[in-house]
Amino acid sequence: MSPPWPKGKKLVHLDLKGAPPRVEYLHKLIELFSKLGVDGLLMEYEDMFPYEGELRLLQATAQPAYSREELLSIQESAKAKGMEVIPLVQTFGHMEFVLKHRPLWHLREVPHCIGTLNPHKEEGVKLVMEMLRQVVEMHPELRTVHIGADEVYTLGEGEDSKLWLASTGHSVEQLFLSHVTKVAKAIKEAWPDMTIIMWDDMMRGMSQDTLKASGLVGLVQPMLWDYTPNLDVERTVSLLEKYCGAGMSDLWAASAFKGSTSVHTCVTCTQRHVDNHLQWLKVAASLPSAINMRGMALTGWQRYDHLSVLCELLPVALPSLASCLQTLTHGQFSAEAQRKVTETLGVSSVEVEAMERTSAGESLFPGRKLAELIVEINSLLDSEDLRFFESNMFVRGWFSPYHRQRKMVNPSNSMHIHNQASLYLDTLQEKVEALRKEMVNLYPDSTAEEWIEEHVGPVTAPLQRITEAIQDCVKEMVP
Numbered sequence: 001m002s003p004p005w006p007k008g009k010k011l012v013h014l015d016l017k018g019a020p021p022r023v024e025y026l027h028k029l030i031e032l033f034s035k036l037g038v039d040g041l042l043m044e045y046e047d048m049f050p051y052e053g054e055l056r057l058l059q060a061t062a063q064p065a066y067s068r069e070e071l072l073s074i075q076e077s078a079k080a081k082g083m084e085v086i087p088l089v090q091t092f093g094h095m096e097f098v099l100k101h102r103p104l105w106h107l108r109e110v111p112h113c114i115g116t117l118n119p120h121k122e123e124g125v126k127l128v129m130e131m132l133r134q135v136v137e138m139h140p141e142l143r144t145v146h147i148g149a150d151e152v153y154t155l156g157e158g159e160d161s162k163l164w165l166a167s168t169g170h171s172v173e174q175l176f177l178s179h180v181t182k183v184a185k186a187i188k189e190a191w192p193d194m195t196i197i198m199w200d201d202m203m204r205g206m207s208q209d210t211l212k213a214s215g216l217v218g219l220v221q222p223m224l225w226d227y228t229p230n231l232d233v234e235r236t237v238s239l240l241e242k243y244c245g246a247g248m249s250d251l252w253a254a255s256a257f258k259g260s261t262s263v264h265t266c267v268t269c270t271q272r273h274v275d276n277h278l279q280w281l282k283v284a285a286s287l288p289s290a291i292n293m294r295g296m297a298l299t300g301w302q303r304y305d306h307l308s309v310l311c312e313l314l315p316v317a318l319p320s321l322a323s324c325l326q327t328l329t330h331g332q333f334s335a336e337a338q339r340k341v342t343e344t345l346g347v348s349s350v351e352v353e354a355m356e357r358t359s360a361g362e363s364l365f366p367g368r369k370l371a372e373l374i375v376e377i378n379s380l381l382d383s384e385d386l387r388f389f390e391s392n393m394f395v396r397g398w399f400s401p402y403h404r405q406r407k408m409v410n411p412s413n414s415m416h417i418h419n420q421a422s423l424y425l426d427t428l429q430e431k432v433e434a435l436r437k438e439m440v441n442l443y444p445d446s447t448a449e450e451w452i453e454e455h456v457g458p459v460t461a462p463l464q465r466i467t468e469a470i471q472d473c474v475k476e477m478v479p
Contacts, residue, residue, distance in 0.1 A: 002281035005328035009039040009295030011086065012321065015259065017046035017097060018302035018310045018447075020063065023070045025442040028366035029314065030077045035344060036325050040084035042146060042297045043074075046306065047097045051134055057101050058131075063444035071138055079141070086144045086197070087135045091128040091183050092117055092176075093152035093202075096306035098127070109161065113154040115305065119179035120160040129186055136191060143195060145187065146223070149180050150199030176202050177214040184219040197252060200224045204239060211246035221294060222248055227256035229275035233282045240283070244291045252294050255280050257324045258317035259301025264309050266378045266455060268317040270350045277327045298324055309454050315367030315442070316352050316374050323350045353379075367442055373435045380431065381459045386424055390462050394420075399470065409473045418470040421463045432456055 012033055014026075021029065030041075047060040050068055059065040066074075078085050090098075098104060099114045107124045109116040117124045136142055156165060156172040164170055184196050200222040203211060211217070222243050226236060240251055255276050258268045280296065287293065298321065301311055322345055326337035341350050346364035348356045353375050365371075380386065389395065398413040432452055439448040 001332045001334075002278070002285045004331045005281060005296065006284050006287075006293050008293050009084070010037060010325065010328065011040045011042045011084075011295060011297040012038050012257075013042040013044065013088075013254075013297050013299040013301075015044045015046075015300060015302040016048040017044065017306050019313055019443055019451075020048045020060075020066070020447075021314065022442055022444070023066065023073060025366065026074055027077050030074070030081060030083065032318070032366055034081035034083065036322055037329060038083060038325070039295070040086055041078055042086050042088055042299075044088040045135070046090075049135060049138075051131070055127075055130060055134065057103065058098055062446040062450075068138065075139060075141075084144070085139060085142075086146055087139060087142070088146040088148060089128070089132050089135050090148035091132070092119070092147075092149045092179055093155075094148060094150065094305060098131075100306070109158040110154045113157075114307075116152050116154050117179075118158055118160060119155075119175060120158075120164060125179075125182060125186070128183060129190075132187065133190070136194075142191075143193070144197060145194055146197040147180070147183060147187070147220075148199060149176075150201050150225070152176060152202055173206050173210055177206075177210075177216065181215040181219065184216065188219060196220045197223050199254075200239070200243070203243075208242050208246045211243070211248070217247035220248070221250040221252060223252035223254050223297060225254035225297075225299070226280075227254075227260035227276055227299065229272050229279070231276060231279035231283070233279055233286065236283045237286045240287060240291055244288070249290055250292050250294055253280055253283070253296040254299055255296060255324065256299045256301070257321040258314075259299065259304075259311040261311075263304050263311070264454070265312055266316070267353055267375055268312045268320045270320040270323045270352070273320045274323050274327050274333045277324045278333065281328065281331055296328070310447075310451060313367075313370070313374065313439075313443070313447075313451070315371035318365060318367065318371070319345060319347060319350050319352050319355070370435070370438045370442060373431070373438055377428075377431050377435055378455070380428065381455060386428075386459055386463070389421065389424070390466070395466065399466065399473075404469050404473060407473045409470070411474050414470045414474055418467050418474075421467050421470075425460060425463050425467070428456065428460055 047058055048065050050065045051058045075085050094115050095117050096115045099108050107118055107121055107127065108114060109118045132145065136145065156175060161175060164175065180198065187194055187196055196219060198220045203222065224236065224239060243251055257273050261269065261272060284293065300314065300317060303310060319341065322341045323333065326340050327333045330337040338350050342348065344364065352371055355372065394413060394417050398410050399417055403409045436448050436452065439451065
């Protein structure tokens with residue numbers, strides 16, 4: 001057992017670059033987060049922010065961005081529960097939602113990488129500062145902002161960067177640090193009291209001396225992220241000590257309660273994410289007193305990047321989130337911690353796949369019905385009977401590509417295949433319609449369409465092709 005997580009804020013990360021919850025659902029989530037002991041929200045708005053003027057093109061098109069009134073209502077709801085709202089605005093890497101737009105292509109570091117900003121163009125700095133200005137103005141009581149700066153892929157590969165790097169003493173590390181420092185200084189100039197957080201990964205390989213000389217000391221607070229269940233405690237402590245030794249003693253951690261298992265995971269495994277937090281507790285227990293751990297962001301990624309598929313939706317991850325928070329509170333995932341989760345959510349198990357179906361508990365667990373439907377349909381979609389229907393004995397034996405091409409089939413066996421495939425399709429269709437009906441209550445219609453097309457389509461398409469092909473073939477064999 002480790003000591004509980006040291007004093008500091010516990011933030012829940014809401015990644016809105018996919019499946020943005022309807023505002024009414026967000027209010028219910030904020031109510032739940034408050035009961036779970038959450039101190040703030042790390043809001044990664046991306047294209048759901050109502051950018052105006054020349055930045056209006058950044059707004060989402062699949063569904064409307066949140067309105068100014070909706071964003072203010074989210075902040076009021078959080079404030080009423082004593083929760084701080086911290087916007088996350090990417091300023092270097094992961095700018096896919098910005099640089100995908102044709103008028104902004106020229107600001108990419110290299111043409112084929114749409115996530116990384118060219119750090120040599122003053123127009124790029126003006127762009128991110130205008131994004132930040134609009135976001136800050138929309139948050140009247142803002143005290144802290146997160147400027148991203150993680151995974152700045154292909155940095156140094158652009159023509160401007162190659163010219164810059166050709167000068168003596170110039171390195172990719174300095175290129176990264178110079179841009180981030182420029183942005184951080186501009187923020188401090190505009191809002192002197194603003195606290196600035198940034199992801200740490202681009203600094204992990206840098207020496208302490210490099211960080212000391214970077215100009216970032218006193219400007220930013222690094223947030224070290226690691227979402228793995230087997231997080232390397234010794235290495236993580238060493239990294240935090242390095243940042244502290246460089247003069248950056250105010251530090252943050254970032255764990256994950258969902259969205260970090262695989263790029264297309266549908267259902268959250270609670271134990272995997274609890275294991276990640278157990279490792280973070282070991283890190284916290286090993287830290288020297290000189291490190292001021294400001295808090296932890298429990299990340300819940302909705303996409304790996306702007307153009308990847310959806311990860312688990314929030315409802316299926318709420319048992320994981322509650323379990324991770326209780327693990328931090330208790331210093332272990334004890335029976336008491338698990339009991340607190342099941343009582344708070346009104347569930348029979350901390351694993352969403354093991355929850356008993358019930359009509360009660362919606363008020364305790366907002367989105368529970370959708371979570372149950374996702375678990376049920378995911379299990380059906382993963383069943384061997386459906387996923388490998390094309391390779392079962394009857395299809396391979398009596399309705400092979402050879403048979404289909406020549407339309408020479410055994411009508412009786414073919415109709416057996418047809419009936420079985422039709423039964424599966426009808427069952428799926430019924431469950432998908434129930435899922436769609438529930439999902440659009442919590443998410444935009446576009447989210448429901450995307451989820452169904454991504455997860456259901458690949459399984460149903462082969463079944464539909466087979467039923468249609470059998471009908472064509474049997475016509476040729478039966479009078």
